[in-house]
Amino acid sequence: MAAPLQAEAPTWTALAPALALVVTGLVLIVVDSIDPDDGSPALLAGVGTAGALASLGLAGWLLAGGTGQPDTGGAIALYGDALVVDGMTLFFQALFASVTALVVVASYDYLYDREYQAEFYSLVLFAATGMALMAAANSLSVAFVSLELASLPSYALVSYLKRDTGSVEAGLKYFLVGALSSAVFAFGISLVYAATGSLLLADVYETLAGGANGLTGVAGVGIVMVAGGFAFKTASVPFHFWAPEAYEGAPAPVSAFLSSASKAAGFALAFRVFVTGFPLGAGIDWVLLFQVLAVVTMTLGNFAAATQEEVKRMLAYSSIGHAGYALIGLAAFTTADGGNVLGASMAHLMVYGFMNTGAFLFVALAERWGIGRTFEDYAGLADRAPLACVAMTVFMFSLAGLPPFGGFFSKYFLFAGAVEAGFWWLAAVGAVNSALSLFYYSRVVKALWLEDATAEFELGPTPTALYAAVVFAAVATVLLLPGFGAVIETAQAAATAVLP
């Protein structure tokens, strides 16, 4: 059998998913310079969607062709090993591209009649490029640069509604916490560099495993600080407190983007940096750190979510809770267990990408209609918009981990992976949290279907694109139940291949 086309192509083409995103971002700027008044929003959204879908298609195509995977010669390292393309890279790039496509489609309606649309779309695509690079980063310097590349457009996007004080305040808070954690992250990198003399993850691994030139303590402090940087990006304790403000104040599609794609990007980077950069059993037991963080993050996120009165804020805290679940991937990581739990965590992030994006896009729909933000304001919506409410019900039940939806399997495999790795108590905390979460998720369902509308309101015209994005996300969430096999198998194979 002839080698697949993917393997014949020059190695740099393995970066095609990221290149597609950045080129689309640039094209959008060119379009904006020709037509600075956003004369045709459909063109802008169309270009953005096409770019995201191209990136998704390329990532899927490369993944299917085995690029960077063991059966075609293993990971492809580029630019002096600064970047690496393997199964994990492509898996996450496919996830980012899917979320980006959904967000861009939904934004077409959300941005109706607003200014600076071209800038909005290009910022989204630049941030997505940063995320795609985060998934490919193989050195601490690229890790830092790509993280900043993803963050800086995000700050601007959060405060996109610049005449809305909430949006501006959210952007400022996000920026300040982000700047602080970037500083912590950079300082951590410099300590690791001081102890190991290299920024390349493979070299760092070697040196740390060999005793870190007697500077294990310095490296340990550095690693803790690096973990702080990831905690910010993934909205985990202790750098989580920007998330509720930012998600609540930001335009809802941006909240969807940040809480799904940006969070997953943080995990993509964290998985690679910790697993391939910092050896376990060399005096630095970072697994313990993540165990504490996972338990605290999921518990705090869940309890805070249960006390919210606004749907968007509840979703923000629930997204912190889900960061806690995903952290199990690192918290239950053992070299002996291999990529099982790590892969389960990746699969959870994939499912989460659809269900959480969908939920925030439903909030975007509600904001577009101009109904309020609290649970009461959503009362009786099922009478007006049954299809969207069915979709939202799917998202809520799936987020809660009820069996008929994709979220059940992803959570189950995550917890089962933790049990298999010997961390049954971690799974137990997760399961209890997950059961509690049904309480606040079902509040939304109750409001939509069981309550009667509290006030008369007109929904106005149906925003077609936004509707389509919500429904598509719901269909994906349902289909990820029967189709979960492909996701988990790909994820676990990719995770196993990453192990040094």
Add this chain to the structure above:
Amino acid sequence: MILEALIGVTFLAALIVMLSPDEYAGRLAFALSLLPVVGSLYMWAGFDAGGNALMAGSIAYRTQIDWLVAGGYRLQWFVGVDGISLPLVVLSTVLTTLAILSAWTPIDTRQSQFYGLMLFMEANLLGVFTALDFFLWFVFWEAVLVPMYFLIGVWGGPRRKYAAIKFFVYTNIASLVMFIGFMSLVFNLPVDSFGLPAITGSLQAGELSRFVGLDPAALKLAAFAAMFVGFAVKVPVVPFHTWLPDAHVEAPTPVSVMLAGVLLKMGTYALLRYNFTMLPDVATRPLVATVIAAVAVVSVIYGAMLALAQRDLKRIVAYSSVSSMGYVILGLIAYTGLGIGGATFQMVAHGLISGLMFMAVGVIYNVTHTRMVGDMSGMADRMPITVGILVAGAFGYMGLPLMAGFAAEYFIFQGAFASTVIPSAPLFTAASMFGIVIVAGYLLLAMQRTLFGEFRLETDYEVRRAHFHDVAPLAVLLLCTIALGVAPDIFFTMMADAIEPVVAVVGGGA
């Protein structure tokens, strides 16, 4: 492939009805729901399996396809029926069709959604009774709850939201407890799939290993307890029954029919399949058996006494379900052929009779707009046929010979009396028999006050006879009840055949 077709067609029917206009939804749903009825009867006619599906028996209409492989376990699309599950499949399809017919009168808003959800629930119920892979089964098991939540919450009575949430929370927490209990077993078995037959075989071969300091016996006990509690909520047995009256009273009649008729059987079916088939060595420990038998007797007596104290006809029937389900538990723990066989037969019999009772109360309510015992009397005067069927059904409930309830309870009593598993079995059996006296007491009392005597009902409209399509399902159910009472072998032979291996493991005898 017929099982896939059965489940697939029902899902498809649900989707079609959901998208159809409200005016036709009821008639369309009824017509489409006849397809699974025909399918299940066809399966019954061609049934040729023997033994228990979980214990190396042959499985009828079996399909086994790998779904996904992860974490070292294969998940499968694995369905099939044996003598225990087939009668419940038939019960589900028949009862759904009749419930849909009985919904024509009371359901007057959002019809397409209502009937769509009913069919969606039916599809998942069929999945519950046919799935032989734990994961597949659990997905269906949980998927039943979602339509039920909406059916109670949207179309229910005044306190529907409370009842729906209570139902949802209770049963979901129960599912989680059960899930954890079962998983703690599977993770410590040398199996590579979630297929129930493989797990049962491995458990009975004594291949369970230690888990975090628990030796296999203790682990089995813990898992048994977790699963028992999980399923007991569904059944429900005292003291986990408090969600039931709320859910029943608030649910619209057709939904009560499904809830009492089929959903409660999910709990007893699962108890039989999981606790009593997979872990007989735990169930037959004297202490465990005593506790379960005591729970069963308490459910019988306490449920019946609660029913005695009610004024609401629907509440009476609801609490009497708790009582009837107590008999099922007693029959199961007896571990004799007649005991478990009677319990399985009671699942079907009670499904028919409680469905009949709820429907009859519903028909009366449609006309009178009250269910309170004191608010009406002499209804026999105005609705002779409905009342006649209701009285016949009530006698079936009391265990009138030649009706299904009699056969079931007789089997259970005889089986339980001879049980070697329950310590002092005759004592428990005798105590539970008092339940029948109380049942007769409250049913006769309620009927005498509402149905007979001089007609009295304060309304500002003329009380008319019920529609034909309201009474027809009642008549069908009554006929089924009598048919099963006269010829229990319609189902009992295949049940006994599937139960024999379960009993043989503990040497419980006939």
